[in-house]
Amino acid sequence: MSLRKLFMACILTVSIGGLFLSSVQAEPKDVKLSDEQIEEMKGLQKEAIEKEKQIIEKYVEYGVFTKEKAQKIIQHLEKKYEKLEENNFIPKWDHKHHMKRDKEAE
Template structure:
């Protein structure tokens, strides 16, 4: 691997690491008792549905182009749909605290 490629990959990994660390700080600062109004929930529902549909379209393109197998694509889409249902159950307020705890328990 040449030095330029190595430098670029190192820079990307460092940037991703910094984003990950900053998201932990944001999660710690998030209030846990937020309630959205019905109007706010409807707006978030519409935005989240649009995002879900766009992500599904992207995954399906990856399957079409051979980046993912059909099985892998379906697994990713199922995961995205489960995350959407969880968000819907929580009235479209993200619950980063539970996600962080679950992630941390997998690492142990």
């Protein structure tokens, strides 16, 4: 009886996993936000970056990060924001980038 329960649990897990994987699809490439939507996203992204900067500053205060490390992280956040702004606040999730990094690690 225990083996049957284990088998059913495995089947259920695979089924649920398959549902999630099938729902992940490529983003449409021709999506454009309206000016109003761009302004809204711009405000939200700025708020998020400012909050992240506050968190990083707290980590420096608590001794978790050095000032140099914090500055590097903040520069990365600012570059990320600039990239979003260049793309009219439509994120570009390029999986090739991750593959490149994986190859460099070999």
